[in-house]
Amino acid sequence: MNLLQNIPLSVLDLAMVPQDKTPKDAFGHSVSLAQHTEKLGFNRYWLAEHHNMEGVASTATVVLIAHIASQTQTLRVGSGGIMLPNHAPLIVAEQFGTLATLFPGRIDMGLGRAPGTDQLTANALRRDMAAVMDFEGNVKELQQFLSAENKTSAVRAIPGEGLDIPIWILGSSTDSAYIAASLGLPYAFASHFAPAQLFDAIAIYRKNFRPSAQLQVPYVMPCVNVIAADSDAEAAKLATSFKKLFLGILTGKRQKLGPPVNPDENFMDPLEEAALQQMIRFSFVGGPEKVAMELQRFLDVTGADELMVTSPVYDHAARLRSYELLKGLQQKK
Incomplete structure (x- = not known):
């Protein structure tokens, strides 16, 4: 079977700033690429969160997701990913609730637990080290804010509550595979820069997967x-x-x-x-x-269900x- 002819293809973009260019140029290139890949029939377009890197302009990831979604019509747009320890789950729920309200049926939420930067910058982001250790707990808290059942809680995410926003777990090691499997969520692996544990992570994810309301069978999307x-x-x-x-x-x-x-x-x-x-x-x-x-x-x-591609x-x-x-x-x- 020719898997390449049948597999959904998607895009990862870091809004790279080439030499002799500016972040504004990078944003223009991102819009151009999103519109181009949308016409070609690509499935989704994700933007990564990184900080303190001169050559990467996707720092305000949610803002850039909104911009790309506003310049496209059918492409799913999302985060690859939001580094959850950098943000309060309530804020993420509200931000993605806003995106999903503005662009219904087109927003993905990919979540990672790395800082997306160096330790000094992570401290400047007011990052709570405990949040890294309890990544799964923070994902569950975020899911609670997005659930319809949360309407009786004292703290609510408006907009966000009750909206169908697909959550993905991102990873570059086997730790993330266990979490994605336990929560019954789709799994995206960063094999474009961290290939060492790809096969082990996929095997662990598939073996330990527990069906959830969002996903009944394992779904793997490596990035290359x-x-x-x-x-x-x-x-x-x-x-x-x-x-x-x-x-x-x-x-x-x-x-x-x-x-x-x-x-x-x-x-x-x-x-x-x-x-x-x-x-x-x-x-x-x-x-x-x-x-x-x-x-x-x-x-x-790999038996991948979808392939995400970045082209630097x-x-x-x-x-x-x-x-x-x-x-x-x-x-x-």
């Missing part, structure tokens, strides 16, 4: 990097931008997404590249045939083309 171009050589060159970006994360020398370079010019130390490959193991780079073959193999071994490409037109080529693979027989 895809850089597709008209040829393998072109894609390899485009990928040098994101390799340099991720290497900066590994070495602590963060930088904005820069222009591509010739991959044959030893642009990266071999030892650094070897370490990097562990981090970006699930990155699919190449022309349509190569990407199709490798993605099909990935879907075969410096040139915006090339980024749009990457998603276009990816979606085109589903039309090929």
Whole structure:
């Protein structure tokens, strides 16, 4: 069975600010990409919460979700994710209740327990360390605020109460798999930068899944990097931008997404590249045939129900083309 031709495809966007660009440029690119992928038939468009990163503009995630939803018509828009320990569950319930009221039937709530930043910035966010330890409890509190039964409580989320807002658990380790399974919620895994525990996490989630009012059977959506171009050589060159970006994360020398370079010019130390490959193991780079073959193999071994894709490409037109080529693979027989 050709899983690639049947699987729903979705988008993860960090509103990256490329070199020589501004956050305003990044927001314009996000709108353009959302509208482009909506026309192509992608399923959902998620925005990630990160802080104190010069090259990432998706800090006010809820505000950006509202902006993208207002510029699209049918695309599901959501968070990939809201880092719940940074926020009071009541505030999140009210914010997403507002979004779901403005854009009914189109809002997803993906929740993570990481800070989405460094420890110093986490402290500036007034983050409660206890909230990290009780992530499952905070999710349950949020669910209570969103439930119709909460109308008799002393503290209520208006709007939000009684609205059907799908909640997802996000993760990059096996800990999140147990929580998603226990709560009976769909599970999104950050294999685009944390691939090591993907297979263990999926197995744990499926084995321990308990049906809930929201979801009767397990539902897994891994996220991967895809850089597709008209040829393998072109894609390899485009990928040098994101390799340099991720290497900066590994070495602590963060930088904005820069222009591509010739991959044959030893642009990266071999030892650094070897370490990097562990981090970006699930990155699919190449022309349509190569990407199709490798993605099909990935879907075969994961049995994913949906695939979320992020494409860290410096040139915006090339980024749009990457998603276009990816979606085109589903039309090929």
